[in-house]
Amino acid sequence: MTFLKSSIFKYLVAIFALWAVLFYSSIQSTVAIWYRSETFAHCFIILPICIYLIKLKWAKLNNAQIKPSLLAVLFIAATLFVWLFGSMAQVLVIEQLATFAMLPMLIWCLMGREVARILLFTSFFWMFSVPAGEFLIPQLQELTANITVMAIQLTGIPVYREGLYIAIPGGLFEVAVACSGIRYLIASFTLGTLFAYLNYNGIKKRLIFIAFSIVLPLVANGIRAYGIVMIAHLSDMKYATGVDHLIYGWLFFGVVILVMFTLGGRWADPIPAKVSQVNPNGPKVNFAKLLKPGVVLAIVLVVGFGYKQAFKHQVSNVQPDMAQIFSVQKPIADQRWLPIFHNPTTVISGNQDGTDYYYAYYNANLQDVELINGRNKLYNIETWSIVSDDANERFRMLEIIDNYGNKRLLAYAYVTPWHITHKSLEIKLVQAIQALLGQPQNAFILMISVPVTERDSDFEQLEKQASALFNQDLKALLNDQ
Incomplete structure (x- = not known):
């Protein structure tokens, strides 16, 4: 087939192979989500559809001029920084968005603006491969x-x-x-x-x-x-x-x-006239023109991947002393409300003076061992749902109800050595900056809860307790002692 024998096809395959090798781990984590989540099972057909879309543009591609772009290296550097940000902070969606955006950037860099323009929609549709939206x-x-x-x-x-x-x-x-x-x-x-x-x-x-x-x-x-x-x-x-x-x-x-x-x-437009195929075998690739952008691209990639390798897997040796906060540790009577946090370094829960508390500490921020993760839940979502919520800068209060009509109030905040807040995005941002600076990203969640008997008085009482608790210098617990 002319489609398979043309220089354009071989060049695109070579760029795809380069991308797949460079970002193998990120691609692997993405495909794992496609496999385990029915929501994103359709992502398996995005690549075949993109190949079909490229085939539709084949005549234009064969007539295009291949002229590698040095300007594209700047965008690749910016995308690589975003990838580093997501990868080192364990924000999978950002890491995966940057990974899949990198392929169109490489095509632009190594094949030129004209080819990138012809494949503009294909590049946009390619981004549906990213499992985002949950x-x-x-x-x-x-x-x-x-x-x-x-x-x-x-x-x-x-x-x-x-x-x-x-x-x-x-x-x-x-x-x-x-x-x-x-x-x-x-x-x-x-x-x-x-x-x-x-x-x-x-x-x-x-x-x-x-x-x-x-x-x-x-x-x-x-x-x-x-x-x-x-x-x-x-x-x-x-x-x-x-x-x-x-x-x-x-x-x-x-x-x-x-x-x-x-x-x-009913409102479909007529099919556009086909472009005449002047050069069915595609243009020849002038590898001499690749030298300058290729060298600069290689330097950018070596620096980016080298930086990640130098600062990965940072682990803190700090073990917070929660006895300073909760001196009395009685068992929780009703544990059905307890949060679900996976693979924490330390978990403590109990009851002090009628108030339940929960604490989960992570001494690092690694894949599947991280405080902010979509699998971690503030309460058991199988049996509880939110009725109302209220928040300030430091902590958030939730009212939840189960399918028997039982209600509880929760108040929680996340704590890092730099910041205390209930906002998970802020915590991820802080951890990303820590990662980029080569520091460990240790952090914990602290939550208190009471059952609802008289809603207004219970809310007021828990709010006072939460204010007293979260306005303490909890960050000091995470600093080296």
Whole structure:
């Protein structure tokens, strides 16, 4: 095949191989997420689709002039710094975004601006390989619950909502993570973007359809959740309460995508005329022109990877003395609320003067051994959901409820040697700076909790305790003693 024998194809394959070797560990962690998460299983087909998109542009690529760009090295250096930031601070989404953005940057650097411009959309679509978006789940759960309750009220059925729990006379429903619609949203956005590019020539029509592909699954997921509640209600809770409601959900999503494509197809533009293929074998690569940008690129990559190697795996020898904070350690009566933090260096929990407390310390910030991680949870999300929250600069207070109606108040903050806050992004930023400076990123979470009996008085009392606790110089516990 001419496609496989051309110099352009061989050059692209060589750049892809270079990228894969340089960023193997980051790519491996990304593929592991694709494999274990159904939300991102579609990422496996992004590369084949990108190859197809390149094939569509083959005539233009074969007529393009290969002229390596020294300017692109500046953007590669900036992207490499972002990658270092994400990798050393263990912020996977930033590390992976920089990793996959690096491939288009390398193509621009080694093949030139004209090739990069021809592959602009392909490069954009390539970024759908990054498994990002799960941070939207709480907001999507809230939106789904709002739409469901509103629809039930319009139906005339009595409904009561608290947190993510929705009660009707026939039963109790929870808007769980699986009901958030995140899978629908990501899949619809990905397919909608591809459909818009292939079927419309103008940027305005493309943007309108892409916006439609985002809004439609959000509304449709709320309607789907409402349909599940109504099916369960009308069948006396016999149907749509188990696996069948997941099957119904995917069938419903298939119909939604069909409707989206059918409506979008009505305004599809004519297929553009094909570009004549002047040079079917592609232009010759002038390796002499590669020398200057190639050398500068090599220096940038050696410095970046060398810096990471020099400062990786920094571990602190400090062991905070929590006896200074909690002198009485009684067992917690109800441990169902306890946070879930994976692989901490030290965990302490107990009860002092009627207040439960929890402490988890990490003496480093390594993969799967880190304070801020998507797998770590402030409470057991399988049995509890948030009713309300309130925060100041140092600590945050949450009111949570379980499916039996029991409520608790939580107050927590994260502590590093530099900073105390409840904001996980700030902690990650601090840890990234520490990593870049070659310092260990030790930190801990400290949380106190009480059951709710009289909400206002309990809230006021816990807020006073939290203010006294988190306004102490807790950072001193992490400094060398």
